Amino acid sequence: GENVEQHPSTLSVQEGDSAVIKCTYSDSASNYFPWYKQELGKRPQLIIDIRSNVGEKKDQRIAVTLNKTAKHFSLHITETQPEDSAVYFCAAQHDNDYKLSFGAGTTVTVRA
Amino acid sequence: DAGITQSPRYKITETGRQVTLMCHQTWSHSYMFWYRQDLGHGLRLIYYSAAADITDKGEVPDGYVVSRSKTENFPLTLESATRSQTSVYFCASGAGTEAFFGQGTRLTVV
Numbered sequence: 424g425e426n427v428e429q430h431p432s433t434l435s436v437q438e439g440d441s442a443v444i445k446c447t448y449s450d451s452a453s454n455y456f457p458w459y460k461q462e463l464g465k466r467p468q469l470i471i472d473i474r475s476n477v478g479e480k481k482d483q484r485i486a487v488t489l490n491k492t493a494k495h496f497s498l499h500i501t502e503t504q505p506e507d508s509a510v511y512f513c514a515a516q517h518d519n520d521y522k523l524s525f526g527a528g529t530t531v532t533v534r535a
Numbered sequence: 536d537a538g539i540t541q542s543p544r545y546k547i548t549e550t551g552r553q554v555t556l557m558c559h560q561t562w563s564h565s566y567m568f569w570y571r572q573d574l575g576h577g578l579r580l581i582y583y584s585a586a587a588d589i590t591d592k593g594e595v596p597d598g599y600v601v602s603r604s605k606t607e608n609f610p611l612t613l614e615s616a617t618r619s620q621t622s623v624y625f626c627a628s629g630a631g632t633e634a635f636f637g638q639g640t641r642l643t644v645v
Contacts, residue, residue, distance in 0.1 A: 512577060521629070521631075525570075525577045
């Protein structure tokens with residue numbers, strides 16, 4: 424089955440700086456890569472996603488890049504703000520069974 | 536209420552007891568999932584379902600049973616609870632890509 428590895432497990436950044444989280448996946452048939460944000464005590468919620476036919480996608484301060492050859496994808500958060508503090512999960516899925524396999528998560532802390 | 540709801544939100548049970556966690560969605564999503572969340576392990580898939588009466592094992596299915604007789608419901612049963620099953624359980628549903636999560640059930644096995 425799919426194996427998703429995520430790094431780092433914790434990340435502390437100064438407010439206004441950028442944060443980068445990296446994930447690798449094992450199954451070359453995976454073609455959908457979402458990122459979820461989970462605030463303390465809340466449910467995970469989708470913040471951005473990318474399909475394998477796209478190399479980069481942006482939505483305001485967040486962006487995701489995908490390198491299908493190397494089987495890795497990354498989340499970039501620019502101009503971090505205190506409300507960006509949360510746990511972020513990457514995931515991978517392929518169309519034939521729709522299973523979402525998650526990474527272990529990255530706890531991001533934005534220091535004021 | 537529209538959306539996906541889990542019940543109960545909190546549950547304490549004793550080792551060896553059977554316990555069922557409920558999940559109900561109002562979107563008629565075909566896919567439903569059960570994940571457990573433990574520190575250091577992220578979200579691990581227990582079981583998933585592509586449609587009513589179709590279920591498949593995920594990454595950590597041992598000790599769990601699911602059923603899906605109706606599209607909107609996907610209960611998860613721990614047949615004989617063990618302390619290692621103490622966790623936060625999330626149900627999710629989706630129609631193709633994005634998965635929508637319930638609010639979670641915090642289960643403690645004592």
